[in-house]
Every structure is written in C-alpha cells, then in structure tokens.
Amino acid sequence: MWFEVRVDRALCSGSGLCEVMDSNTFRVDDEGVSEVLLPSGSEEERAEFLEEIADCCPTGAIALERFDGGVSSEG
Numbered sequence: 001m002w003f004e005v006r007v008d009r010a011l012c013s014g015s016g017l018c019e020v021m022d023s024n025t026f027r028v029d030d031e032g033v034s035e036v037l038l039p040s041g042s043e044e045e046r047a048e049f050l051e052e053i054a055d056c057c058p059t060g061a062i063a064l065e066r067f068d069g070g071v072s073s074e075g
C-alpha cells in the first residue's frame with residue numbers, strides 16, 4: 001500500500017489546523033493556503049493519522065488516496 005495526500009487549494013481556508021497537527025506534512029504558505037510538503041508515503045500509521053487530519057479539516061480540503069500498487073504476492 002502507498003498513499004498520496006492532497007490539498008484542494010481552492011477549498012482551503014488557511015485555518016492552519018493541518019499544520020498544527022502535522023508540520024512535517026503541511027505548511028500554510030505565503031498566500032495563506034496549505035501546501036503539502038510530503039505528499040506520499042507507505043506507512044499505515046501515517047496514512048491513518050493523515051485521514052484523521054483530513055476529517056478535522058473544517059473545509060474538507062484534504063484528500064487521502066490509497067493505492068495497492070497492483071503487486072500481488074503469493075506463497
């Protein structure tokens with residue numbers, strides 16, 4: 001599994017909540033809009049934490065998408 005996290009900059013109100021919760025991933029830039037510093041990863045724990053942050057975003061601007069990678073292992 002790997003994931004990508006995105007911010008819809010048109011929806012972001014610049015509340016800064018995401019940056020407070022995880023300043024390694026989010027930063028409110030000079031325009032007062034959140035940008036994603038670390039947009040992808042593969043750690044389940046981090047994916048779950050980012051989903052929590054997405055749920056907390058007051059405007060629903062944060063989206064997390066998970067991918068399988070299409071690799072199957074048997075055996």
Ligand code: SF4
Pocket residue numbers: 007011012013014015016017018019026028033034056057058059060061062
């Ligand atoms: S929590 Fe949501 S609205 Fe607030 S800065 Fe982050 S993305 Fe923007």
